[in-house]
Amino acid sequence: MLTPVEVARLLRLPSVETLYQWRRKRIGPPAVRVGRHLRYDSAKLACWLDERTEAGR
16 A cells, blocks of 8 residues: 555656645545545556556557
8 A cells, every 4th residue: 555645756746735636536546545544555556557548548
């Protein structure tokens, strides 16, 4: 499980706030709450990236 900071860094986003905005708009990678913390499954993140890559071709 990845933290929002780790995901933002992997996606080379300008800030973690971009990732939070995507979540609110429901356009970002899927995330889950673990207690009060937001976490991203690395396999689901990879699938989300693959979908975006396929759509852009």
